[in-house]
Amino acid sequence: MRAQSLSLLRTATRCSRLRPHAIAARPAQFTLRQSSTSAPSSPSTPATPPAPKEGERKWSTPLAQFLGQAITTTGPISVAAYMRQCLTSELGGYYTRTPTAGEDQFGTKGDFVTSPEISQVFGELIGIWLYAEWLAQGRKEKVQIIEVGPGRGTLMDDVLRTVSSFKTFAKSIEAIYLVEASPHLQKQQGKLLAGTEELQKSEVGWKAPCKYIPTCNIQWCEDIRFVPKEETSTPFILAHEFFDAMPIHVFQNVPASSIPKSSTIMTPTGPITPKNGPTAPGNQWHELVVSPTNPYAPITTKPGEEKPDFEMTVSKSPTPHSLYLPKMSNRYKKLEKTNDAIIEISPESLSYVSDFAVRIGGANGAASRPPKPGSPAPVKPISTEDEPFKKAQASGAALILDYGTTDTIPANTLRGIRSHKAVSPFEAPGLVDLSADVDFLALAESALAASDSVEVHGPVDQSFFLATMGIKERAERLLKNAKDEETRCRLEIGWKRLIDRGPNGMGKLYKAMAIVPYVEGKKVRRPVGFGGDIMG
Ligand code: SAH
Numbered sequence: 001m002r003a004q005s006l007s008l009l010r011t012a013t014r015c016s017r018l019r020p021h022a023i024a025a026r027p028a029q030f031t032l033r034q035s036s037t038s039a040p041s042s043p044s045t046p047a048t049p050p051a052p053k054e055g056e057r058k059w060s061t062p063l064a065q066f067l068g069q070a071i072t073t074t075g076p077i078s079v080a081a082y083m084r085q086c087l088t089s090e091l092g093g094y095y096t097r098t099p100t101a102g103e104d105q106f107g108t109k110g111d112f113v114t115s116p117e118i119s120q121v122f123g124e125l126i127g128i129w130l131y132a133e134w135l136a137q138g139r140k141e142k143v144q145i146i147e148v149g150p151g152r153g154t155l156m157d158d159v160l161r162t163v164s165s166f167k168t169f170a171k172s173i174e175a176i177y178l179v180e181a182s183p184h185l186q187k188q189q190g191k192l193l194a195g196t197e198e199l200q201k202s203e204v205g206w207k208a209p210c211k212y213i214p215t216c217n218i219q220w221c222e223d224i225r226f227v228p229k230e231e232t233s234t235p236f237i238l239a240h241e242f243f244d245a246m247p248i249h250v251f252q253n254v255p256a257s258s259i260p261k262s263s264t265i266m267t268p269t270g271p272i273t274p275k276n277g278p279t280a281p282g283n284q285w286h287e288l289v290v291s292p293t294n295p296y297a298p299i300t301t302k303p304g305e306e307k308p309d310f311e312m313t314v315s316k317s318p319t320p321h322s323l324y325l326p327k328m329s330n331r332y333k334k335l336e337k338t339n340d341a342i343i344e345i346s347p348e349s350l351s352y353v354s355d356f357a358v359r360i361g362g363a364n365g366a367a368s369r370p371p372k373p374g375s376p377a378p379v380k381p382i383s384t385e386d387e388p389f390k391k392a393q394a395s396g397a398a399l400i401l402d403y404g405t406t407d408t409i410p411a412n413t414l415r416g417i418r419s420h421k422a423v424s425p426f427e428a429p430g431l432v433d434l435s436a437d438v439d440f441l442a443l444a445e446s447a448l449a450a451s452d453s454v455e456v457h458g459p460v461d462q463s464f465f466l467a468t469m470g471i472k473e474r475a476e477r478l479l480k481n482a483k484d485e486e487t488r489c490r491l492e493i494g495w496k497r498l499i500d501r502g503p504n505g506m507g508k509l510y511k512a513m514a515i516v517p518y519v520e521g522k523k524v525r526r527p528v529g530f531g532g533d534i535m536g
Pocket of ligand 1: 087088095114115117148149150151152155181182185222239241242245246
């Protein structure tokens, strides 16, 4: 999770300093108050905006100033647009800005730590998972390894080190793709995985030879759509703490009587009047939108808390997203009669997971499968394709690890974290990490809807996944060979934290879900780590 302090664990010099839960996990939450009224070169980004002229509003960061001015011109923006800007804007997004010397997003000096940073065992087991899938699928040639959102590259480093010891598997790997929005993190990944920050220009973005498998390049790009899709290749896709960083739209089910009727719809280019007039009576999904706080309003923050630049309000008018996103699944429709229900939907996540499914199984229509009793209602796939992509034979796998809900729809889960503390997601845009719970069921629905030739396993708790992958045995072997007491302590605390099911551990909060090929008429094969709990 954005848990607290992996790098503490990996770099501490004395056992006594290794406090397993010294740093808060990312799912810690700041209570949101909804307003009652309504190789590349990295961009260098100043941490403070220019001093305001007299009478001008003071913003906490240059990005806040940009967003504030944009919203003043075009009207409130969706939570998704706000999140997107805060995380990946070229004007100083959380991931895309270049941290100043000594500053870091990850680790003790940074804002949060993640499982791969806590223990090498995590990435090693994921490497073994990939190998087990590759064996189970008949040792395919032309393998692509893809990771979305690799952070510092630590997970991929542990995965590739492990995989390179399985010679025939390593030989089958043709390319490694890292989908990363941050130029500065691309360089860090280059340093770790290729031994250089000097990345060369490539067709999809940047490249450098992999230090573990020299016959193959690591390729960087900013979006999964740039990763080539080939009928005969077998993609193995990893997404660790990626989906929680994907922008969410938030909707509240508002009784028609409580919101003044409006005949306009807000769009990014301004309000428009729908042809069919005001919307029908009854409950309606209204989008929660982001706008600047009133600089003259009385200060309601506690001492030491920053007054947020922005706040969230209920949009009075329908937005383009409120008109169609909540209609996408029966899961949302079931809440239509529940006053004030809140749902979070991440179309970008659904688009990514659909892309994973299509890479593995080919686009819908390749094989048809009757719906299973009790399976989720079909949703319309979000397609990123111009032409449906077909595969002669489904192959590959996607492994998604993150925190989120397994059977409910996330609500009120947008959170800000800074220096291991929960803060308002609306303060210091670009300096605060934003994330939201992952809706695993929505991901599963979307994958199944995108390709008839995949099945989804899980989500299972991370503790279950890692325990059945043999974390204890692997850790014991490493402990036996540990060269000193410090290494032993680090290993011991690290692996236990990954499967700890308590409130500060990562075993229960984090889930694992796998997308693998579905072969009609063949007995279901559960992937390693997913001993039960089959969906689809
Ligand atoms: N997987 C890593 C890092 C998780 S943080 C770990 O577990 O340690 C999220 C990662 O996703 C970062 O690398 C961030 O730069 C990247 N990211 C966030 N939004 C992205 C987007 N829209 N496209 C591509 N990468 C993105």
